[in-house]
Amino acid sequence: MKKNQHQNLQKGLLPRHVQFIALAGMIGTGIFKGSSDTLNMAGPSVIVAYLIGGLLLFIIMAALGEMAIAYPNLNVQHLVNKAFGFQISYIVGWLYWINWTLVTVVELLAAGSFLQFWFPALPLWLLSFLCAVVIVGINLFQVKYYGELEFWFAGIKIIALVAFIVLGFLLLLGFIPSNIQDPLSNFTAHGGFFPHGLSGTFSAFLVVMFSYGGAELIGVAITETKDADRVLPKIIKGAVWRVIIFYVLPILIICGMIPWNKVTGQDSPFVQVFSSTGLPGAAHIMNFVLLTAVLSAANSGIYATSRTLFSMAQDDVAPKILAKVSSKGIPIMGIMVASICILAAVYLAYLTPSQVIGYLMTIPGFTVMILWMSICAAQLKLRPHYKNNPAFKVKWFPYTSIFALLSLGIIFIGFIFNTNNLIGTSVCLVTLGILIILSFIYGKPVKNKILA
Numbered sequence: 001m002k003k004n005q006h007q008n009l010q011k012g013l014l015p016r017h018v019q020f021i022a023l024a025g026m027i028g029t030g031i032f033k034g035s036s037d038t039l040n041m042a043g044p045s046v047i048v049a050y051l052i053g054g055l056l057l058f059i060i061m062a063a064l065g066e067m068a069i070a071y072p073n074l075n076v077q078h079l080v081n082k083a084f085g086f087q088i089s090y091i092v093g094w095l096y097w098i099n100w101t102l103v104t105v106v107e108l109l110a111a112g113s114f115l116q117f118w119f120p121a122l123p124l125w126l127l128s129f130l131c132a133v134v135i136v137g138i139n140l141f142q143v144k145y146y147g148e149l150e151f152w153f154a155g156i157k158i159i160a161l162v163a164f165i166v167l168g169f170l171l172l173l174g175f176i177p178s179n180i181q182d183p184l185s186n187f188t189a190h191g192g193f194f195p196h197g198l199s200g201t202f203s204a205f206l207v208v209m210f211s212y213g214g215a216e217l218i219g220v221a222i223t224e225t226k227d228a229d230r231v232l233p234k235i236i237k238g239a240v241w242r243v244i245i246f247y248v249l250p251i252l253i254i255c256g257m258i259p260w261n262k263v264t265g266q267d268s269p270f271v272q273v274f275s276s277t278g279l280p281g282a283a284h285i286m287n288f289v290l291l292t293a294v295l296s297a298a299n300s301g302i303y304a305t306s307r308t309l310f311s312m313a314q315d316d317v318a319p320k321i322l323a324k325v326s327s328k329g330i331p332i333m334g335i336m337v338a339s340i341c342i343l344a345a346v347y348l349a350y351l352t353p354s355q356v357i358g359y360l361m362t363i364p365g366f367t368v369m370i371l372w373m374s375i376c377a378a379q380l381k382l383r384p385h386y387k388n389n390p391a392f393k394v395k396w397f398p399y400t401s402i403f404a405l406l407s408l409g410i411i412f413i414g415f416i417f418n419t420n421n422l423i424g425t426s427v428c429l430v431t432l433g434i435l436i437i438l439s440f441i442y443g444k445p446v447k448n449k450i451l452a
Contacts, residue, residue: 043195059404063379069390083378087439099367104301105345125350153296160289168253206365306334366428
């Protein structure tokens with residue numbers, strides 16, 4: 001890559017910033033609002049989907065971390081380019097940008113819906129627009145300030161989730177009195193643990209993948225991180241524990257506290273749980289935490305989209321104007337493009353406020369699976385060619401990477417042929433087709449320029 005062709009991003013992120021950015025990308029609408037969709041699809045068996053998804057996530061993060069140490073300062077798109085050439089990396093780079101743009105939009109729309117808990121008379125589009133103004137403003141600061149704000153944003157939701165887990169188990173086990181009677185029976189009393197069979201559990205994977213998408217953000221943040229070799233292994237080794245603590249345990253509590261078929265989707269299941277306990281003010285506190293959480297995820301989303309566009313513009317994969325950096329070292333044009341996309345989503349919320357979040361949430365599930373499959377495939381291709389032996393490696397290679405690649409492929413194919421995902425499938429396949437055509441149009445003159 002040509003270092004002096006454009007201005008460079010600031011290396012202002014500290015290790016604690018990167019750890020919390022990876023967490024922030026994972027903990028957002030997918031768990032706080034999407035959990036109502038997965039519960040309706042699979043009932044209590046959704047816990048199985050989250051556990052399997054967590055295992056796949058761990059393998060993907062480990063593969064990405066291994067490659068990032070073997071090839072310092074290369075992001076996800078660069079690694080795919082090194083493995084498969086320009087055309088595949090072109091498709092993956094733009095898919096990743098589309099994915100994070102949609103995630104950012106969903107998080108901001110979810111933030112607007114949480115604000116409606118207090119301001120029911122105000123429309124979703126207006127509340128979402130106000131949230132967007134705040135988040136875009138934050139991203140215009142120097143990256144070290146973004147990292148610091150994200151650290152505290154993520155800290156609030158992590159503390160709240162831990163509090164939810166502790167309080168939830170105390171209520172479930174009867175140490176704290178509540179209005180809920182025989183909570184443990186909710187796991188089997190309403191159609192059993194698998195109320196919709198294994199097909200119901202399988203159908204929940206799309207939202208589960210959307211929920212877990214974001215952990216691979218370390219592959220973007222690593223280019224702005226100090227002491228990357230030391231930081232990455234710690235982040236990856238903690239991935240499984242974060243999944244168990246922040247996804248599986250809260251879902252266990254929700255399934256025990258309220259019957260899965262009583263999860264409405266109008267409010268977050270987390271708010272429903274606290275509302276059902278009769279504890280004064282608990283629902284309002286939880287709603288505030290949820291608002292903070294999705295704003296944090298949106299904050300990470302704008303960071304990811306702007307850095308992805310910057311990287312692609314430097315490599316002539318995107319228009320060169322998008323490589324423009326402000327005097328503070330911020331990819332200003334990338335943030336402006338993200339802002340335009342958010343305005344388009346706010347307009348969609350104006351047109352279809354009741355359906356927009358559900359429609360948009362399914363599409364990133366597809367793009368995350370394609371991205372994760374490309375990471376696995378790149379690691380399988382690159383591992384034999386490492387010049388230096390990385391300190392962190394995926395165990396039981398190549399079987400773990402092959403297992404993840406095949407599992408993701410089966411899930412992806414299953415969802416393409418599921419008629420319930422018609423809109424998401426159509427948008428994803430049309431977008432993929434357009435990117436494949438564009439990769440052939442723009443691929444020949446700049447083939448393999450990225451790593452030349």
